[in-house]
Amino acid sequence: MxxxxxxxxxxxxxxxxxxxxxxxxxxxxxxxxxxxxxxxxxxxxxxxxxxxxxxxxxxxxxxxxxxxxxxxxxxxxxxxxxxxxxxxxxxxLLRPVFGLHTALLWLGPVIVLAFGAVALVRGARRRRQEAGTPALTPEEKARLDAILGQD
Incomplete structure (x- = not known):
């Protein structure tokens, strides 16, 4: 110690x-x-x-x-x-200048983060839709219609 x-x-x-x-x-x-x-x-x-x-x-x-x-x-x-x-x-230079020839160096991380954020949002939406209520089978739909009194 x-x-x-x-x-x-x-x-x-x-x-x-x-x-x-x-x-x-x-x-x-x-x-x-x-x-x-x-x-x-x-x-x-x-x-x-x-x-x-x-x-x-x-x-x-x-x-x-x-x-x-x-x-x-x-x-x-x-x-x-x-x-x-x-x-x-x-x-x-420890801090390169911003120019056309260094744009990828400066903007690359931002672009990668943006693509990552878009991928995360799309993945979350897809998972939410897949986890939603599953579609009714024809038998379930007929039974529900009968319960609700619709023909």
Missing amino acids: RVLTILLCLLLTGTPARAVQPDEVLPDAALEQRARDISAELRCLVCQNESIDDSDAPLARDLRLLVRERLVAGDGDREVTDFIVARYGEFV
């Missing part, structure tokens, strides 16, 4: 590890913050589920340095991102 408590405390007090090395940090705090913001939006091409800001991969380091180099050269945030995308493709 004591070990579990210690582990829980460590998990709760831990902060996310940043892979940015001290020699990469820019002396200008505002420029460094811009670099961090841009790096947080770029995918590590090696890890693929991490930003380059969080990845320890050598390629991620190279990309972080490239981002900082472009910022020091005077590029704006959008220019830096466009430069990286032009060089590595849109896959490098």
Whole structure:
């Protein structure tokens, strides 16, 4: 129990590890913050589920340095991102842009959910109809007509 408590405390007090090395940090705090913001939006091409800001991969380091180099050269945030995308493709963006070429990526889950909802509703209706009152046999119908006094 004591070990579990210690582990829980460590998990709760831990902060996310940043892979940015001290020699990469820019002396200008505002420029460094811009670099961090841009790096947080770029995918590590090696890890693929991490930003380059969080990845320890050598390629991620190279990309972080490239981002900082472009910022020091005077590029704006959008220019830096466009430069990286032009060089590595849109896959490098953690949040791809919405366009005709990515419409299926963005709309695919919604379409699948819509088809699933339609299938569920149709299935429920079908089950409800099948579970309804069964049709009367001719003998039952004749008997019911006799009871109701209809000929």
